[in-house]
Amino acid sequence: MEFVVFTITALIAVVGAAAMLLSKNAVHSALFMLLNFSAIAVLYLLLRAPFLFAVQLIVYAGAIIVLFLFVVMLLGAERAEDEQDRLGWQRPLALGMAALLLFEVLYVFFARTNTSLTSPSVSAEDFATPVKIGEALFSTYLLPFEITSVILLAALVGVVVLHHRQAAHSEQ
Amino acid sequence: MVPVSYYVLLSAVLFTLGVVGVLTRRNALIVFMSVEMMLNSANLALVAFAQRWQSANGQILVFFVITVAAAEVAVGLALLVTIFRSKRTTDIDEINTLKG
Structure with missing residues (x-):
């Protein structure tokens, strides 16, 4: 099922x-x-x-x-893309290299997995409940969690600065 | 129970589709969406490995990846809007001012 x-x-x-x-x-x-x-x-x-x-x-x-x-x-x-195709011969090349990448990734993964990835050794249902994730976030991963908040703040400030600059630019 | 390798296979296929999108599409917004799809496929592989080893650590890493991706989308789209205001296009072949 x-x-x-x-x-x-x-x-x-x-x-x-x-x-x-x-x-x-x-x-x-x-x-x-x-x-x-x-x-x-x-x-x-x-x-x-x-x-x-x-x-x-x-x-x-x-x-x-x-x-x-x-x-x-x-x-x-x-x-946004106009009808004329500027890629030309690069498009089939891109497709070929992407196919090569897929083949390579799968080869590396399946050729090197010696441990059986077929099924978990034990099948506990509750190894990652929201409660456990929350406990880990606020104990083991407290520092990365706080850094994440700084990243979000930086993104917020960055967006405001970008918009402010273009607003000032359009006023001139 | 679905084998973990199936999830890894799916993740690799989605990642490759994202790579194809980045390489062949010229609309900057769609290139950006393809990057998001690559992030998502990596997340899927991480969650599959977390389930294999019955550990919550992989899922916590995915949580951080999602947070950083959200910040990245906000800044990236603001940059796209700014570029559009000055260049009047989102075609990445037209945005070549820095090209030597």
Whole structure:
């Protein structure tokens, strides 16, 4: 049963990612990326990570997609790419090298896994409940957690500074 | 119980699709979305490994990655808007002022 759910969700994720790459309209791309993010959230649930399921839905599917949609619509950049293709011979080269990268990653992973990654040694259901993650965040990982808050503050200040500068520039 | 290697396979495929997006699309917003997808695929692999070793540490790393990605998206999109105000385009082939 779990395998069926995994297969369907993985297919949705891959199809969403491919459709994001192929669609000409950037708004459609953002919505296909929402599909991809939601599928990955379901996979987190399958991997017994309910906390990350919620975080993925709130931060990625909620905040980040909305931010992307806002910017795409603000800039009117739905069809920013003109028809003339300047890539030329570089496009097949890019596809070939990406395929090589995929092959290489899979080869390195599967050739070097000597331990059996087939199934967990014990299958505890509650190794990463939100309670345990919260306890670890506020004890073992307290310093990284605080640094994260500084990063978010820096991003906030950076966005305000960027906007302030362009507002001052447009007044002149 | 789905084997962890299936998740790693899916993660590698999604990462490669992200790489293809970065290399072949010229709309800066879609390039940015592809970068987000690569981050997401790495997160998926991390969560799969965390489940394999029955440890919460991998999930905490994913939590930090998501936080940094959110900050990155905010700053990156602000930069894109600023570039658009001066260049009137989001085509990354047009944004070549620094090119020698």
